[in-house]
Amino acid sequence: xxxxxxxxxxxxxxxxxxxxxxxxxxxxxxxxxxxxxxxxxxxxxxxxxxxxxxxxxxxxxxxxxxxxxxxxxxxxxxxxxxxxxxxxxxxxxxxxxxxxxxxxxxxxxxxxxxxxxxxxxxxxxxxxxxxxxxxxxxxxxxxxxxxxxxxxxxxxxxxxxxxxxxxxxxxxxxxxxxxxxxxxxxxxxxxxxxxxxxxxxxxxxxxxxxxxxxxxxxxxxxxxxxxxxxxxxxxxxxxxxxxxxxxxxxxxxxxxxxxxxxxxxxxxxxxxxxxxxxxxxxxxxxxxxxxxxxxxxxxxxxxxxxxxxxxxxxxxxxxxxxxxxxxxxxxxxxxxxxxxxxxxxxxxxxxxxxxxxxxxxxxxxxxxxxxxxxxxxxxxxxxxxxxxxxxxxxxxxxxxxxxxxxxxxxxxxxxxxxxxxxxxxxxxxxxxxxxxxxxxxxxxxxxxxxxxxxxxxxxxxxxxxxxxxxxxxxxxxxxxxxxxxxxxxxxxxxxxxxxxxxxxxxxxxxxxxxxxxxxxxxxxxxxxxxxxxxxxxxxxxxxxxxxxxxxxxxxxxxxxxxxxxxxxxxxxxxxxxxxxxxxxxxxxxxxxxxxxxxxxxxxxxxxxxxxxxxxxxxxxxxxxxxxxxxxxxxxxx
Amino acid sequence: xxxxxxxxxxxxxxxxxxxxxxxxxxxxxxxxxxxxxxxxxxxxxxxxxxxxxxxxxxxxxxxxxxxxxxxxxxxxxxxxxxxxxxxxxxxxxxxxxxxxxxxxxxxxxxxxxxxxxxxxxxxxxxxxxxxxxxxxxxxxxxxxxxxxxxxxxxxxxxxxxxxxxxxxxxxxxxxxxxxxxxxxxxxxxxxxxxxxxxxxxxxxxxxxxxxxxxxxxxxxxxxxxxxxxxxxxxxxxxxxxxxxxxxxxxxxxxxx
Numbered sequence: 001x002x003x004x005x006x007x008x009x010x011x012x013x014x015x016x017x018x019x020x021x022x023x024x025x026x027x028x029x030x031x032x033x034x035x036x037x038x039x040x041x042x043x044x045x046x047x048x049x050x051x052x053x054x055x056x057x058x059x060x061x062x063x064x065x066x067x068x069x070x071x072x073x074x075x076x077x078x079x080x081x082x083x084x085x086x087x088x089x090x091x092x093x094x095x096x097x098x099x100x101x102x103x104x105x106x107x108x109x110x111x112x113x114x115x116x117x118x119x120x121x122x123x124x125x126x127x128x129x130x131x132x133x134x135x136x137x138x139x140x141x142x143x144x145x146x147x148x149x150x151x152x153x154x155x156x157x158x159x160x161x162x163x164x165x166x167x168x169x170x171x172x173x174x175x176x177x178x179x180x181x182x183x184x185x186x187x188x189x190x191x192x193x194x195x196x197x198x199x200x201x202x203x204x205x206x207x208x209x210x211x212x213x214x215x216x217x218x219x220x221x222x223x224x225x226x227x228x229x230x231x232x233x234x235x236x237x238x239x240x241x242x243x244x245x246x247x248x249x250x251x252x253x254x255x256x257x258x259x260x261x262x263x264x265x266x267x268x269x270x271x272x273x274x275x276x277x278x279x280x281x282x283x284x285x286x287x288x289x290x291x292x293x294x295x296x297x298x299x300x301x302x303x304x305x306x307x308x309x310x311x312x313x314x315x316x317x318x319x320x321x322x323x324x325x326x327x328x329x330x331x332x333x334x335x336x337x338x339x340x341x342x343x344x345x346x347x348x349x350x351x352x353x354x355x356x357x358x359x360x361x362x363x364x365x366x367x368x369x370x371x372x373x374x375x376x377x378x379x380x381x382x383x384x385x386x387x388x389x390x391x392x393x394x395x396x397x398x399x400x401x402x403x404x405x406x407x408x409x410x411x412x413x414x415x416x417x418x419x420x421x422x423x424x425x426x427x428x429x430x431x432x433x434x435x436x437x438x439x440x441x442x443x444x445x446x447x448x449x450x451x452x453x454x455x456x457x458x459x460x461x462x463x464x465x466x467x468x469x470x471x472x473x474x475x476x477x478x479x480x481x482x483x484x485x486x487x488x489x490x491x492x493x494x495x496x497x498x499x500x501x502x503x504x505x506x507x508x509x510x511x512x513x514x515x516x517x518x519x520x521x522x523x524x525x526x527x528x529x530x531x532x533x534x535x536x537x538x539x540x541x542x543x544x545x546x547x548x549x550x551x552x553x554x555x556x557x558x559x560x561x562x563x564x565x566x567x568x569x570x571x572x573x574x575x576x577x578x579x580x581x582x583x584x585x586x587x588x589x590x591x592x593x594x595x596x597x598x599x600x601x602x603x604x605x606x607x608x609x610x611x612x613x614x615x616x617x618x619x620x621x622x623x624x625x626x627x628x629x630x631x632x633x634x635x636x637x
Numbered sequence: 638x639x640x641x642x643x644x645x646x647x648x649x650x651x652x653x654x655x656x657x658x659x660x661x662x663x664x665x666x667x668x669x670x671x672x673x674x675x676x677x678x679x680x681x682x683x684x685x686x687x688x689x690x691x692x693x694x695x696x697x698x699x700x701x702x703x704x705x706x707x708x709x710x711x712x713x714x715x716x717x718x719x720x721x722x723x724x725x726x727x728x729x730x731x732x733x734x735x736x737x738x739x740x741x742x743x744x745x746x747x748x749x750x751x752x753x754x755x756x757x758x759x760x761x762x763x764x765x766x767x768x769x770x771x772x773x774x775x776x777x778x779x780x781x782x783x784x785x786x787x788x789x790x791x792x793x794x795x796x797x798x799x800x801x802x803x804x805x806x807x808x809x810x811x812x813x814x815x816x817x818x819x820x821x822x823x824x825x826x827x828x829x830x831x832x833x834x835x836x837x838x839x840x841x842x843x844x845x846x847x848x849x850x851x852x853x854x855x856x857x858x859x860x861x862x863x864x865x866x867x868x869x870x871x872x873x874x875x876x877x878x879x880x881x882x883x884x885x886x887x888x889x890x891x892x893x
Contacts, residue, residue, distance in 0.1 A: 051771040066692065067758050069798055070700045086778060122772060129774035131767045131827045133791040140781025158791060164699055165794060172766035179762035187755065210747055239694040273667040276676050279696050380698075383715075383722050386667070449771050497682045499675075544687045548649060549748040551690055552682070 001256055001609045001620045006410040007111040012628050013093075016115045019411070023454060024461035031056030033465045036456060037204055037219035038062070039191045039246055042071030043163075043441060044424025045225030046170035047448030048456075052223075053174075053182035055453055057460075060217055061174070061183050062206060064190040064241060064554075069171040072227060072239040073444060076163025077284045079147055079155035080127075080441040082120035087144050091152040093117045098629055099150060100439060104404075104432020105581035105597060106631040107259070107605070109624065111411060112429045119450040120442050124156055126449060130169040134158050148285060148437025149327055155438045160284060160376055166441055170448070189215070192482045192557065194222065194250045194420065197474045201420035205475070205482045209554060212547035214482055216470040220463060221419045221456050224250060225448065228403035228425040230263065232562045232569065233514065234506025236400035237269060237282040243558035244565045247407050247426050251568075255415040256607035256620060258408035258428035260565070261573035264435055264582045265515050266401035267333040270384055270394075271353035280399040281384060283377055285437055288326045290361035290370065291394070293317050293333070295354050299344030305355055305393050316340060324636040331434060331582050331595075332636060334398035338515050341397070353395035362390065398515060402440060404431040404582065405572070408607045408622070412455035413447060416607075419463075421456055423447035428605065433581025486546050489556045494539035498555045501536045502562065505529065509566050513573050518586045522574040526567060530614050533563040568608050568617055575619060578602045599631050638664050638730035642677065644689055645737045646749055654746070656735075666726035670713060671696060671703060673725055690749040698722040698862060701797030704804070705750045706737040711801035711860040719799060719862040739800050741809035742847040754800050756846035757814060763842035764835035765818040767827050786824045793821040795863040805860035808849030813857040815843050816873035817865050823876060833880040836873060 008019040026034065034057050038049040041063040049061040065071065083096040096117040101108060128134065128142070134156050135143040147155035158165040177183040188209040195203040195216070203218040226246035230236035251257045268287055269280045296303070297314040316336055318325040328336075337354045346352050362370050367390060371378070378389045385395070406428040407415050413429070414421050424444040431439065512525035536559070544550045579588045579595035580602070588596045605622040640661040647654030661677050668676070671693050678688035694702040698719040705720055707713035713723045728734070736750065744752040794817070802813035819836050822828030828835070851870055858867045 047771075054770060065694070065702070066754055067798065069758075070694060070702050072695060072700070075695045075697050075699050084777070122774075124777040125774040126769070126771060128777040128780075129767065129769040129827055131790070131794075131822050131825050133787050133794050133821065133825065134777075135791075136782055136784045136787040138784050140783055141778050158794075161699065161791075161795065164797075165791075168794065172761060173769075173771075175758060175761045176766045176768065178758075187758075239700060240696060241694050274665050276665060276668045276672045278669070278672050278675055281697055380722070383718060383724065384669075386724065386726050453771070495683075497679050499679060541682060543682050543685070549690055549751060552688060 001416055001607065003256065003408065003416060003607055003620055003622050004410060005109060005622060006412060007109070008411065012110060012114045015111050016118055020454060023458035026457050026461045028056055030465060032058055034058065034460045035060065035219040035468065036221050036223060037217055038223045038225065039204065040071065040225035040227065040426070041065070041068035041171070041174065042073035042225060042227060042424060043167055043170055043444030044448040045071070045223070046167070046174045047445055048223055048225060048423055048452045049183050050170060050173035050177050051449055051453040052456065053177035053180070055457070056182070059177070059183040060186065060219060062186045062189045062191055062204070064188065064209060066187055068174055068185060068187065069168060071167065072242055073167045073441065074164045075239065076441055077160045077282070078286065079145065079157035079162045079438040080123070080166065081147070081154050081436070081438045082124045082156060082442065083117050083154060084121060084124060086142060087153045089152045091154050095152065096120060096154065100430065100436060101432070101629045102632070102634070103434055103436040105434050105634065106432065106599065106603070106626060107262070107580055107624065108430055108432030110626060110628055115451065116430050116443060116446050119446045122450055123442060123445045127166055127169050130173060132158065132165045132169045149324070149329060150436070163441060166445065190554065191226070191246045192249065193478045194253045195474050195478045196253045196417060197472050200418045202468055202472070203470060203475060205478050207482070210549050212545070212550065214479055216475045216479055218468040218470045218475070220460055220468055221421060223421040223423060223452060223456065224407070224426050225423040226426045228406070229565065230400040230403055232506070232566055233400045233510050234502050235272060235277060235280050237266060237280050240279060243561065245558050245561045247422070248561045248565045250407060250415070250417070250420060252610050253417065255417045255420060256408040256609055257405070257568060258605050258607045259405035259433070259572065260569045260608065261513065261576060261583050262404035262433050262581065263400055264330065264402040264404060265334040265398045267330050267337060267398045268356065268396045269399035270381065271348060271350065271397035273350070281380070282399070282401065283381060283394070283396065285330070287356060287374060287377060290373065291326065291356040291358050292360060293326050293354055293356055295340045295345035295347060305347070305357070314345070321636045328636050329634070331584065334515055335584060337398055348395045353397045355393035356396045357393035358389060359393070400514070402435055404428065404433060404435055408605065412458065413452050414455065414459060419459065421452055423452055433583055485557065485560070486553065489540070489542050489553060489560065490546050492537060492540050492542070494541050496539045496541060498540060498542065498552060498559050501532060501540060502559045504532055505559070505563055505566055508532070509569070513569050516584050516586055517573045519574060522570045525570045526574070529563065529566045529570070536560065536563055564613055567614070571617055572606055572608065576602060576606060597633070638666065638725070638728065640664055640728065641733045643733065643735045644749070646689070647746055648748065650745055650747055664725050666724070668725050669696065669721060670707070670723040670725065671721050690751050692751050693721055696721040699797060701799040704739060704799045704801055706739070706804060708735050711739070711804045712862050717862055717864050719797070739804035741803045743803060743809060743811060744800060752800070754798070756848070757798050757800070757811070759846060760811065760815055760839055760842045761818065764831065764838040765822070767822060768831060780826050782826060790821050790824040793817045793824070793865065793869050796865055797863055799862065801860040801862060802857035803848065805856040806849065807854055807856065808852060810851045811843055811846070811848040812851035812870050812873070813861065813865055813867065815839050816869040819873045819876060820869040823872070833876065833883050836876040837880050840877060
């Protein structure tokens, strides 16, 4: 596997400008001779498809939803970062770049992150021009807030619905291109495989989710913007349909999968309430600005929160981290919550949470102020749990939330398979081992609006303009594989449901490769996953028929892929013998229990090459070099 | 709690549908309505039957995928709540629950509780956007927007496109959906250049899709999980009136 990051030469602040000039252009009259396939209509996919269409390329865009407005980008609550420095509080492109590299625990690529910080400015301009109703001050100018422990206020927001409003902006831009005829939008079509012709990405095979029809689609380039894989854990904050199929299929066709073990756990989610639990709900991290986190000091103390006197409460984050307290970073807060629950201090009927208490804040600021700040979140909590957080403390627990890992891409966002571009959460590029709050929306839109439309054009300018067709035998071969897999799933006719296997896999992944990992449990998981997979293919029952709308077959295909993908996550976590960012190996800690990063041996991107189902994948390394930010150790004590 | 469910089952768009009755046993009051259906579906699969098809995704009340009539009410008995955020503690042991898809000419049924809402996308295609080229926008703070208008625009933009308004309306009108987009963009300075063509084109598409006319019942705003107000329909009608006056003004001759 050949990994060339293609980082342009020159000082970091000039790289993107220089590259934009160096890139080849396609003559406007020739643009319509190129067809580009875009898979996914979240922030990255919809913005890329709309922009490529507007530039004059012929775009075919695919989503498994009924509409391009439903992708999970829509659920992002908090906001989007941009180095606008509208607050005059000392922000700059370099500071956003610096914070992101440091926040990623020095496991991301400097050049990509710098470009992200640069184009963050354009994103806000673009969104406002589209009519995204960001929060404003009385003078009519845009409001900002500080988010996720940042020392500057650089987060733009639209109430608690920033993801929704940004996605609607992209969706509307996309639908405009659909109306203009530059984008052909295929809804309810799921990509099931990638077609590689002579080493080059040339198309995809899809299944129509209403008719079950399997179709071949050819293009001069394929852009994947298919999101992350947190649902490998079964319970996560991701939407139910989020899956790894598109990127995993590409990996099986030769694309390198980078850093799969970097999965982020969000500290403030509502704990599961029973076996029927289908997903976890995130409560915005902003709650930690005013809430105090505690557990009963005595393990197994079952008294209601109100009956536990102050002297018998353990405000453990304030105790461990006096300077950051309840605002300690996501990974640290999550691990400490797990430690409390594991040692018997968990609260709630299932003893699976910790308290987030607003009593002191209400006493200090009044209920009205708290309602103004968090009213909608309190209401959502009440809807789900039936408890009133103005009266009793919230119960929270960490949950899988975002995956920093993804397909390996170079500076142009192209994978090692020429013609295959990967954007947004689906790629690995910008967040290193840990993503900062309000940076996911920024990256999705940076990739989709401002990077890929240019770099895809540069690629197209170097390849022949001849029309691409599905005539090549590779298309028929891939279609046959897809049909065979579907037929095989339908024909097992066992006695267990798809969800039962997904839950079983999720438990193994959460225990071994979740918030805390260690060599022994990862090795055990590598024994268990193939066993679950084997039983899946013998015992699963997929009811109904494959040529109608059949949600069971959709789920079955996705879970079958998770059952292969889970192993590569464990291989990655096992071989990364250090703790960095969200990846915490209990063997690699400092004497006081904090993560111990090892820059001497592990300052690289792990890129995995698929070798066959159940076979150990091959590890390739892209070394990381830091010329502008010196790696340092995070401390929140 | 134990419940009796009467669920609309329909194999495909042209097939005849029917209610089928299922028992949901030992349902936890903490489960969401969709989790209750998940449990029923798991047992149906174990019995060798086909599970009930229903749309859902984020299960946080924001993606707009889910939606069903629950005892004749879109998204069920709790105000400002999508079906995915409805919890079983609102029901009582022994309750009978009737579950049906949205019923409207503009929303053909695909299977069971799944309907085709692509008409909403086509209404957006007709003008529910601001025409702005990627990269051509001025600085975001170049145009101040009064906070009041920005907040009102956000109230309208909160629409999740679920279709409950259509399902609630005795005329199966999609006016609340359409007016929310017209108001969202029409309230902002960025939406002014296309304001009057937008409203005319979107209404034309709305009518073409087979949605009915608004007769001010207000059932839509009661059903809306996001609390979109019918004041926006009044606003749309004002814009439509102004647009009709503007139509009398001759268009400029096209030229350079």
